[in-house]
Amino acid sequence: MDVEYKGKDTIIHNLKDFDLGQTMECGQCFHFQKIDDDEYGMSAYGKFLHAAQKDDKMYLFDTTKEEFEKIWCHYFDLDRDYGEIKSFLLKEDEKLREAVEKMWGVRILNQEFFETLISFIISQNKQIPHIKQIVARISHDYGKYQGSVGGIDFYGFPTPQQLSQADIDALRECKTGFRAPYIYNAVEFVNNEIIKEENLRKCGVDECREQLMKIKGVGMKVANCVSLFGLGYREAFPVDVWIKRIMQSLYFDGEEHSNAEIESYGVEHFGKYGGYAQQYLFYYGKSEKIGLKNKTN
DNA sequence: CGCCAGGGCACCG
DNA sequence: CGGTGCCATGGC
Numbered sequence: 001m002d003v004e005y006k007g008k009d010t011i012i013h014n015l016k017d018f019d020l021g022q023t024m025e026c027g028q029c030f031h032f033q034k035i036d037d038d039e040y041g042m043s044a045y046g047k048f049l050h051a052a053q054k055d056d057k058m059y060l061f062d063t064t065k066e067e068f069e070k071i072w073c074h075y076f077d078l079d080r081d082y083g084e085i086k087s088f089l090l091k092e093d094e095k096l097r098e099a100v101e102k103m104w105g106v107r108i109l110n111q112e113f114f115e116t117l118i119s120f121i122i123s124q125n126k127q128i129p130h131i132k133q134i135v136a137r138i139s140h141d142y143g144k145y146q147g148s149v150g151g152i153d154f155y156g157f158p159t160p161q162q163l164s165q166a167d168i169d170a171l172r173e174c175k176t177g178f179r180a181p182y183i184y185n186a187v188e189f190v191n192n193e194i195i196k197e198e199n200l201r202k203c204g205v206d207e208c209r210e211q212l213m214k215i216k217g218v219g220m221k222v223a224n225c226v227s228l229f230g231l232g233y234r235e236a237f238p239v240d241v242w243i244k245r246i247m248q249s250l251y252f253d254g255e256e257h258s259n260a261e262i263e264s265y266g267v268e269h270f271g272k273y274g275g276y277a278q279q280y281l282f283y284y285g286k287s288e289k290i291g292l293k294n295k296t297n
Numbered sequence: 298c299g300c301c302a303g304g305g306c307a308c309c310g
Numbered sequence: 311c312g313g314t315g316c317c318a319t320g321g322c
Contacts (some may be wrong), residue, residue: 029301124304130320131303143310177318182305240303258312284301 001078003068008147010060010068016084019105020053022144026283027128028104028229029120030135031157035150043139045071045112048154067101069284077107085276093269095250096277099284106279113189113197116230117212120222121182130175137174142216153170177208182217189215197231205233228275237266245291246281254291 002013024032024040039052049072050061060072072077086100118138121130135157142158142165163256164187171180189195195215200208205227212223224238239247239259247253247262251269270277285291 120303123302125302125317126304127302128322133320159303172318175319178305178316179318214311217305221304225303238303241301286303 005065005068006290008062008064010063010065010072012060013056015056015058015078017105017258018053018058018076018107020058022103022105022283023107023109024281026103026279027286029109029111030132031115031127031139032121033150033152033154034177035152040266041149041152041273043146043154043156044075044109044115046144046146046156046158047071048148050147050149052289067151071161072114074110077110080107082107082276086275087281089270089273090278096280099280102279102287106283108279109229110232111229112157113200113226113230114160114206117190117218117226118157118163118183118213118231119187120225120259121186121215121217122176122179124179124217134175138163138166138171138176141170141174146180152181157219160187161186164191177257179217182215186218193270196237200231205236208233209236220263224242224263228278234275237263237270237278239263239266240282242282242286249285249291250281 004011004013020040020088023036023078024034024042026276027226031044032040035041035050038054040048040050042051047067049063052059052061057250060068063072086293090097090100117192119131119135122134136155139155139157140153142162143155146154146156148154168184171183176183195211200211203211208227208231209220209223212218212226213220218226221240224236228236236277239262244259244262247255247266251265266278
């Protein structure tokens with residue numbers, strides 16, 4: 001990977017194991033909009049980014065060197081060697097190969113803790129387009145305007161302080177439904193420092209999940225997603241309906257198993273890279289509708 | 298129209 | 311503890 005700063009733009013050359021579209025659309029992140037093929041607007045860390053990919057080059061428009069080095073390089077996980085991750089995962093597992101090869105350009109984004117926490121509380125029992133809609137609405141109502149592209153305005157996800165301005169009814173106005181008190185509870189936990197990001201990052205994934213699950217509305221699946229996507233625990237293996245389907249289909253001969261059984265199999269089988277395996281499998285299984293009863297393909 | 302969605306909780310035995 | 315119904319809202 002080589003980085004060029006040209007005028008107001010940053011251009012990354014010789015990208016490996018990275019596809020912008022796959023990385024945005026794979027279901028880990030909800031704060032972005034597709035502008036065109038391989039072209040996206042997104043928001044993270046209080047900044048707005050307009051990015052486009054062509055072959056092994058990515059253009060970050062109107063981005064300074066400092067911003068790239070401080071935010072986007074880390075956000076896209078560009079410092080990590082995904083070749084090593086893939087060979088580790090595929091070394092003794094042929095069942096994973098097709099998922100990794102089809103979803104070859106997925107990287108696990110390093111997202112902000114608070115936004116990840118609230119976003120995945122929202123995600124329960126919802127489809128991705130609607131989660132995106134709610135995240136955009138909360139950002140619009142409580143966050144700061146950051147910029148616009150393709151006629152779409154982007155607002156930063158509110159800080160814990162900003163979101164504390166919303167009471168439960170106001171959160172319901174954002175179409176969060178029965179999750180409104182959950183979000184309210186989570187905001188209180190963060191603002192009252194009942195949970196602290198700094199501590200969650202260093203206490204280990206088991207303790208981290210346990211603390212997150214003290215929040216009403218955060219169960220095992222959401223706690224795993226927050227640990228993986230928002231706190232850097234790459235060994236976390238969240239099990240949702242899709243992972244359940246594809247794991248049962250690939251590793252359990254189609255037999256029914258509990259989420260807990262599937263998670264402990266994933267943790268043991270994929271080890272320190274469980275989160276990556278999970279994401280390849282999730283995106284692949286969902287795209288191919290693997291394990292779904294009324295298959296359309 | 299009915300079903301299900303990147304679930305979790307309360308309540309039941 | 312393992313199973314079941316319910317929770318708001320929208321996409322298909």
